[in-house]
Amino acid sequence: MFTDADAAVLYDLLNPWDPGHQPGDAYYNELITAADSVLDVGCGTGAMLAFARDHGHRGRLVGLDPDTAALDRARRHTGIEWVEGTAAGAAWTAEFELAIMTGHAFQSLISDDDLRASLAAVHTALRPGGRFAFETRHPQARAWEGWNRSDPADVVELTHPTGGPLRVWHEVDSVAGDLVTFHGTTARPDGTVLRTDHATLRFLDAAALDALLAEAGFEIDAHYGDWMRGPVTGASREIIVVARRP
Template identity: 65%
Template structure:
């Protein structure tokens, strides 16, 4: 079997944080470095905040995630506060007053139900100082990114323990903007080691902005790519900067 700790380590290999290489990482990194206090909602293994600290950030950095195995990796860095909690719990666990809150890696899309989305946005709003900003990205539903989540696009990797692995995805359903899918981790011969199921919500611009307004946010800017281009009929991303 492939443990939660193994999976967290594999995530770091498959999703390295590198603003010099990835435009999305650079977009967030510049905002983080310019803010005196940052709340990373859905921080996972903590790569973004760790990178910021390593590159000179001296302010308050707090990472929030309900995944204990991921936080175990994040906590190797002891000069950052790591909190095991969901987004909806952030207002009672972080003490608030942040200049910036972020959700990277399309983590915003794990907020599947209206109830969870509203509670999470309200909590993030409460965690920000007046005038603070919430920055996140979500895949634009018009691009139908899930069409590429097929076994034919399997990835062959070698994990941190020097084990060759193959990972792939299978979409189970697409219903009212919610995509349910399976991620499989296996030996190269196909022997299954781990199966994880997940759901992601794909919101279009208008309903997304409605949820933000209901939570008290004002949309400051929205982009269709990481170069701050406008949202167009071919955009694959909705990159949002919202202000409390």
């Protein structure tokens, strides 16, 4: 059996946090370093906050995630508050200078009701002047078209510490409006399937994002189209947002 705990380890293998080599990681690490208190919404296995603590951050660091197995792995890192729960259920009031959602976690907020509740809770958790930073895949890039095992870039082969050699790929099940439903497969090199995980992501454009953020009481500080803080253009694959609680 390939357990939830095994999947959490696999996530770290597939997504190593490395600000020295990954521009997106460097971007967020810079924001965290400059903030005295940080809420990581959808923290997963906690690698981002653990890196910040290990590299000298002395302020308050809090990770929030609904995935029990991921949080169990995050709790290996001490000196950080790990909280099991959803963005919509966050109950802090004016406690953070910075809130962050990385790894395209924002796209897991599917319905308008969940988006509104989540944004309202993040807004409430921030101090006046606090910022909310996140990224979402720009729908114009149609990233989901590369999520299939016939695309060599989507098939990853690696060795898991307990699962041994593995092959991981994705396949799209449906595209309906701005919702893309897909599944990820973890298998042996011979094709024996160990685990299949299903997910739906929402792809919103900048205008829709701005409207939802404004409704929640945010002001937009910046939109970027790349990790070097370039503008959003017709070729951008990302919409990177910084919003502020007035």
